[in-house]
Structures are given as C-alpha cells and as structure tokens.
Amino acid sequence: MTTADDITARPPRQLGGxxxxxxxxxxxxxxxxxAVTFIGLTAxxxxxxxxxxxxxxxxxxxxxxxxxxYDQAYHALGLDQSLVIQYLIYLKxxxxxxxxxxxxxxxxxxxxxIRVFPATFELSTFAIIIGVALGVPAGVVAAARKGRWQDHVxxxxxxxxxSVPVFWLGLIGLFVFYGKLGWTAGTGRLxxxxxxxxxxxxxxxxxxxxxxxxxxxxxxxxxxxxxxxxILGYFSMAYIARMTRSFMIDQLxxxxxxxARIKGNSFWQAVWRHAFPNIMVPLITVIGLSYASxxxxxxxxxxxxxxxxxxxxxxxxxxNSDMNAVLGGTVLVxxxxxxxxxxxDLLYKLFDxxxxx
Amino acid sequence: xxxxxxxxxxxxxAPTSRRQAVLGNVYRNARAIVRNPTAFAGxxxxxxxxLMAIFAPWLSMGQSPLTQDLAGRLGAPSAVHxxxxxxxxxxxxARTLFGARATLTIVALVAVIVVPIGLAVGTVSGYMxxxxxxxxxxxxxxxxxxxxxxxxxxxxxxxxxxxxxAVIAIALTTWPPYARIARSETLxxxxxxxxxxxxxxxxxxxxxxxxxIVPLCLSSVIVxxxxxxxxxxxxxxxxxxxxLGAQPPTPEWGAMVSSGRDVILDQWWVxxxxxxxxxxxxxxxxxxxxxxxxxxxxxxx
Numbered sequence: 055m056t057t058a059d060d061i062t063a064r065p066p067r068q069l070g071g072x073x074x075x076x077x078x079x080x081x082x083x084x085x086x087x088x089a090v091t092f093i094g095l096t097a098x099x100x101x102x103x104x105x106x107x108x109x110x111x112x113x114x115x116x117x118x119x120x121x122x123x124y125d126q127a128y129h130a131l132g133l134d135q136s137l138v139i140q141y142l143i144y145l146k147x148x149x150x151x152x153x154x155x156x157x158x159x160x161x162x163x164x165x166x167x168i169r170v171f172p173a174t175f176e177l178s179t180f181a182i183i184i185g186v187a188l189g190v191p192a193g194v195v196a197a198a199r200k201g202r203w204q205d206h207v208x209x210x211x212x213x214x215x216x217s218v219p220v221f222w223l224g225l226i227g228l229f230v231f232y233g234k235l236g237w238t239a240g241t242g243r244l245x246x247x248x249x250x251x252x253x254x255x256x257x258x259x260x261x262x263x264x265x266x267x268x269x270x271x272x273x274x275x276x277x278x279x280x281x282x283x284x285i286l287g288y289f290s291m292a293y294i295a296r297m298t299r300s301f302m303i304d305q306l307x308x309x310x311x312x313x314a315r316i317k318g319n320s321f322w323q324a325v326w327r328h329a330f331p332n333i334m335v336p337l338i339t340v341i342g343l344s345y346a347s348x349x350x351x352x353x354x355x356x357x358x359x360x361x362x363x364x365x366x367x368x369x370x371x372x373x374n375s376d377m378n379a380v381l382g383g384t385v386l387v388x389x390x391x392x393x394x395x396x397x398x399d400l401l402y403k404l405f406d407x408x409x410x411x
Numbered sequence: 412x413x414x415x416x417x418x419x420x421x422x423x424x425a426p427t428s429r430r431q432a433v434l435g436n437v438y439r440n441a442r443a444i445v446r447n448p449t450a451f452a453g454x455x456x457x458x459x460x461x462l463m464a465i466f467a468p469w470l471s472m473g474q475s476p477l478t479q480d481l482a483g484r485l486g487a488p489s490a491v492h493x494x495x496x497x498x499x500x501x502x503x504x505a506r507t508l509f510g511a512r513a514t515l516t517i518v519a520l521v522a523v524i525v526v527p528i529g530l531a532v533g534t535v536s537g538y539m540x541x542x543x544x545x546x547x548x549x550x551x552x553x554x555x556x557x558x559x560x561x562x563x564x565x566x567x568x569x570x571x572x573x574x575x576x577a578v579i580a581i582a583l584t585t586w587p588p589y590a591r592i593a594r595s596e597t598l599x600x601x602x603x604x605x606x607x608x609x610x611x612x613x614x615x616x617x618x619x620x621x622x623x624i625v626p627l628c629l630s631s632v633i634v635x636x637x638x639x640x641x642x643x644x645x646x647x648x649x650x651x652x653x654x655l656g657a658q659p660p661t662p663e664w665g666a667m668v669s670s671g672r673d674v675i676l677d678q679w680w681v682x683x684x685x686x687x688x689x690x691x692x693x694x695x696x697x698x699x700x701x702x703x704x705x706x707x708x709x710x711x712x
Contacts, residue, residue, distance in 0.1 A: 087552070090549060090553060091552070091553050091556045094550075094553030094554070094556075094557075095553075095556075095557065098557070098562065099565065102565050102566055102569045103569070105566075105569040105570055106568075106569040213694065213697055213698070213701075214694070216641060216693075216697050217641055217645075217690055217693040217694035217697050218690045218693075219645050219648050219649065219652075219665070219668070219686060219689045219690065219693075220645075220649075221648075221649060221652045221665075221668065221669075222668050222682065222686030222689065222690070225668065225671070225672060225675045225682050225686070226682075226683065226686070228675060228676070229675045229676060229679050229683075232676075233675070233676040346558075347558075349558075350558045350559070350560050350561055351560075353560055353561060353564065354560070354649050354652065354653075357652075357653065358672070368561065368564065369564070369653055372564060372568045372653070372655075373654070375568075377568070377569065380564070380565055380568050381565060383561070384558075384561050384562065384564070384565040387558050387561045388557060388558050388561065388562070391556070391557075391558040391561075392556045392557075395556050396556070
C-alpha cells in the first residue's frame, strides 16, 4: 500500500508509467475474471442441459429410429464420452457460436438470437434513458432535501418500485393507459397493419422507421414502446434514485460543500457543480448494473407486452421444450449480463482515484 | 427481583443468570423493532401473511379455492364473491388467501436452503483463509454474476415446472451474498481473543465455526434475508406467472395474475387482486428489512 503522501512525492512521469502498469494489471484481471465466470456460466447451462428429461438423441433421430441409427447418433453427439469431454465439446461449440437448431423455428439458435436481440436492446435502452433521466435528479433532490417531504415522496416511490411485480404493473399499465385512457398503443412493436412496411436495417424499430423517413410508423412504434419502456424505466429509476441519494448524502456531508457555499455559491450550485461531479464514477457503475438487470427484467415485460425480443423468445421456447433455444438465450443474456457487470467493476477501478494504488 | 417490575428485570444492566440476559436481549430488540415505525409496519404485514396462510380455510368464509362454477365465471366483485370470480368461476378471495401458503412455502424453503449454504461457505472461507478462501470466493463470485431470473427459468424448464424446482432454481442464485456477508463477519472476529481462547482450550475447528463464529454472523444474515425476501417473492411470482411455479389447480399469486392476463381489459379484478397481494407482501418484507437494518446495523443505513 502506498499512501497519498508518497504518490505526490514522486515525479509525475514515473507516476504516469505506474498508472499505466496498474491499469494494464486491472484489465488483465478483468479478462481473467470474465473468462472464469463465462466458464462457470457455460458449466451451469451444460449441467442444466444434462438435467432435462428430454432425450437429446431422440430429438435428433426421432422416436421411430432403428437401434443402429440411435447408437450412431448417440455416438455422434458425444454422449458416450466422459462428462468433462462432453463439456469441453459443448464449450467449443458455444465459443464458435453454435447453439444448435431451434425446434420451434427450425433455424440455428444463433441466427434467431441475432434477429430478436435488437428489440430487447431498443426496449432496455429506452428504459435506461428514462430511468437515468428521472432517477438521478430524484436521488440528488432527495439527498439535498433529506428528511423533508421531497425525500419521503422519492423514498416511497422507490420502495414501491422494489416491491411491485413487473408483470403485474405491465398489465395494470395496459389496462389503464391503453384500455381506459387510450393514451398509448397496445401490445407488440407496431399496429398489425404496419407489419412488414418497414425495411429492416438495424432491427431497432424507431431507427429503421426514421431511416425510411416514415414518420407515421415512427410515431406508432413510439406509442408501442413508451409503456413497456416506461414501466421498466420505473424499476431502474427506483434503484438509481436510491443509490444516487446515498452517494450524494456522503458528499454533501463533507466540508468542501460548506467551503463552496462560503465562497458565495448558491445551495443548488454547490449541490450540482461541486458535489455532483464527485459521484459520477460510482453512479456510472450503478447505471451499468441496472442496465444489465434491465436485460433480464425484459423477460417478463416482453411476455406481458408480446414484445418480440429475447425474453419472449426464451419464454416461448420454454413452453415448446425447445431446450437449445432456452439455453442459447440463457448463455447470451448471461454473457451480456456478466460482461456489463464486470466492465462496470473495471471502469470503477480505473477511474476512481482512491483505488489507483 | 421481588420489588422490581418485569420491565426493570428485563433491562437490568447486571443480569444474574444467563436466562435473564437472553430474555433481556430479546426484549430490547423487540422493543426497538416495535418503536421503529417502518419495521413495525412491515412486521404487521408479514404477521398478517402468516395468519392468512394458517387461517385461510376460516377466512374464506365457506368459499373453496378449487370449486369451479362455470355459470358464474368472471363474475364482478359482489357480496358473495368479494373479489369476484376467475375464468373457472372460482372465488378469487379464497384463492388469494390460500395463495399465501404457496408464497410462504417458497420463501421458507429458499431461506432454509440458502442460509446454511451461505454460512457454511462464508465462515469456512473466512476462517480457513489461503487457497480455500480464494477458491470458494471465486465460485461465489461466479454465481453472483449470474442473471437470476433467466437462470431460474432455464432450471425450471429443465427440471419441469413445480414449487420444489422453482425453489431450487431461486436458491441457486440467491446464496452468494450470504457467503460474502458471513465471510466478512468471520474475518472481523476470526482473530479476536475469545476465538484464540477457544483454540487454546483445544476446541476443534468445527466447534469454533459452529459454536462461536456462526452465531455472530446470524444477525447480519437475517437482516439481509429479510431484505431479500421481497426479491425472492417477486422471482417466485414471475416463475408462477410464466407457468413454472405451483401447478394448477393450486392457487399461486403469480399464476393467478397470468390467468387474468387475457381478460385484463374487461375483467380487471382477476389479475389485479392477486397482483396487489404480491405487491403488499413484498412491500411488507421491504419495510421490515429496512427497519431491521436501521435497528441492528445503523452504519449501513
């Protein structure tokens, strides 16, 4: 451990070199953790695939196959090998992007995943924008007005967000905003009669419609997106506001805030210009983590809103015992989730000056 | 203790027996919880949930959760069916009351699985140190990074739907934080004098772990468990909603919401009532957990 004193005692150039070395070490350890966690994830999905009562051989040859054909397929699938070898074969296949064929769509699982991913990406990105735009100011105000009514209102809103089931809130949202008030569109990404009208370029409906210059479809897509994204955004708002509040309370209790006030800054200037920049690093971590959890939360939301993304794909595969698709989807969600998680951790360590030694 | 009241005897600074000290501690903690409005509100909700589960047959006033009445299906709330009837004409109030049992079963089973695993991994890891610690913590980190609901989905899909499999799936992704907590508590006390004294008296490693370290980890683990309960209930309800929890006709809140999904625009009560039940119960556990944390662990509040 080096103390702050000997850092300042060093000449700056040497310090720069050391920083790079430390950063490289952090990145190396990030990659190692990523690899280990990925191996763990695939080991678990492999284990799950062994648990199923569906015979993988019958899934290939059908139940009318002869004994010889059965044995041949049994051998071809590597089922006569030891579990470790089977896992390694599986890992190799996963790494080369081969998740097998989906029974439901008769397509390779990978191409299915690529097809449905943009819908989930659009939904969760829109949701995180809502979550950040509302959650960060709410958290800052709650901290600045700690113990007053603003703080209590934001706390109760957050507590509700932690307690309400997302699929239920989605249904209630549909009932109120679509059924009763008619403010938003119903389920799906577009109204039925717009289907196939948009050229698929990115798979992100808003972008594709804008590229086509078709603003009618754009606004229709928007009114389909706003309700599910708003509901998912509410959940990340609850988490982001809570974390922002606790980071800001830490900062506001420090003396430099008083110093800033004495220098003649207004209260809100001290809050936003002096205290707020100091919470940016941990805040970015929190935002990244809630983005990762949104990808997951999208599973239930997509089911409620018939949103044709990754979550709906996984649940539909589930009901049709399409294990290749379920496990492929799990590996994809898991990898993105793990990647974002660890990346946030790395960013935090690289940019937080207190952790540079 | 003849001329002192019971209250004074309980809070005495100089207990004369072990029993008095233990009872005094229980009393002080109970008083702190009751005086904390958040914790108290949460406690009331959780107590109501337990009472609901136990007395469901009496509270449902003669309505059975399973009896179908196809002529009276999707009935609006009325004097006979306070919360209306579902798509098979079953009384929603009765089903909601009985649904508390499924929720409590899942929560209790997850707690019973997760706490011992977390404590075992965490205390062993913290007390042994060295490569045991490194390996165990790396495994914990791997499980910590897993997406909870998706993995639970895959598990429930592979094992087949049902309460037991939902419990296993949830437990698998819930234990890592307990191992972390138990480990950090263990590290804090592993080198204290009373542990050294026990070692010198010839106590075995297991005895030290179970008799000296585990009891001291329990309070933080329990606070964490209460805070996690809401998440467990929501995940379980999510699995139920997708048809992977308790199987029909057993009343389960998530599955009940799902059955009201297609009629949400016309018969809103079918999905709304069980959803409200999930919401209130997880709110209760969140309030209780927040309150317990304020009472027992003021630093991290």
